[in-house]
Amino acid sequence: MVAVRFRCGHGASPDAAAGTERVLTLQRGCPLCMLIAETQRSRAELLRKVAPPERALLANETRVGAEYSWVCPRGHDRYRATVLAVLSGPSCAKCIRNASGTSAARDAGVPSMNAGLRTRTSMTEQRLRMLLAERIRLPQGVNTIRLARMFYGRQEAWPDIVIPALRIAVEYDDPGRSRRAHRGLKQASDREKDDALAEVGWEVIRIRAGGLESLGANSIVCASLTIAAVDRAVERMREIRGDAAVDAVLA
Incomplete structure (x- = not known):
């Protein structure tokens, strides 16, 4: 029997593997850690949400399909779901109903600033913001858009760049060093x-680099982020919202 341990430290422990023939250490994170990284969460956040009796099990969990009991942060009843569903799904049943309620609908589509939002911005995304800011006026202090449904446990989306005047969001996607980012599960979450x-009335323009395929009419496919790709994104804004709207926000 072979016990598997991952570079992140999860998987078979030395004690658990004592009776096996050998321990195979994979030089990558476990499937759960990889999903956590993709969804910009942390294992500590998951441990706060899982029912207390199951925290010890989840602390060393590697499977995204493992099912646990979860505590809704809004105080609703506990519910059973897989780790994958909690990280990529709509939370508990009552949260789903509330997200589509009348009061929530009034705020749907409203951009705002979530100061507590934990995001990671790459150098390329920073360059994209700089290049776009040379062409159109980008607002400061806006990083989320209110949704009419739950998305990754929140009722908001957090695009790379939010342009409220045009109701357009801009995203930069590339496969990263792993060559797996924005593919598979992450591509599904992008869609x-x-x-x-x-x-809620917003359009998303995606600059898809590094060999990623187009996701639709609003995809700008390129080898890497270039001035030409940014110019194409601005031209797509004109096609979506019209020349007058874009001219009104020119830098």
């Missing part, structure tokens, strides 16, 4: 985000 924003 879900685009759909959720479209429901």
Whole structure:
């Protein structure tokens, strides 16, 4: 029997593997740690949400399909769900109903600043913001858009760049060093985000670099982020909202 341990430290412990023939250490994170990284969460955040009796098990969990009991942060009843569903799904059943209620609908599509939002910005994304700011006026202090549904446990989306005057969000996607980012599960979540924003009147322009395929008419496919790619994104804004709207926000 072979016990598997991952570079992140999760998986078979030395004690658990004592009776096996050997321990295979994979030089990558476990599936759960990889999903946590993709969804910009932390294991500590998951441990706060899981029912207390199951925290010890979740602390060393590697499977995204493992099912646990979860505590809704809004005080609703506990619910059973897989780790994957909690990280990528809509939370508990009552949260789902509330997200589509009348009061929530009034705020749907409203951009705002979430000061507590934990995001990571790459150098390329910073360069994209700089290049766009040379062409159009980008507002400061806006990083989220209210949705009419739950998305990754929140009723908001957090695009790379938010342009409230045009109701357009801009995202930069590339496969990263792993060559797996924005593919598979992450690509599916990108599509879900685009759909959720479209429901509340927003368009998402995606600059898809590094060999990523187009996700639709609003995708700018390129080898890497270039001035030409940014110019194409601005031109797409004109096609979506019209020349007058874009001219009104020119830098």
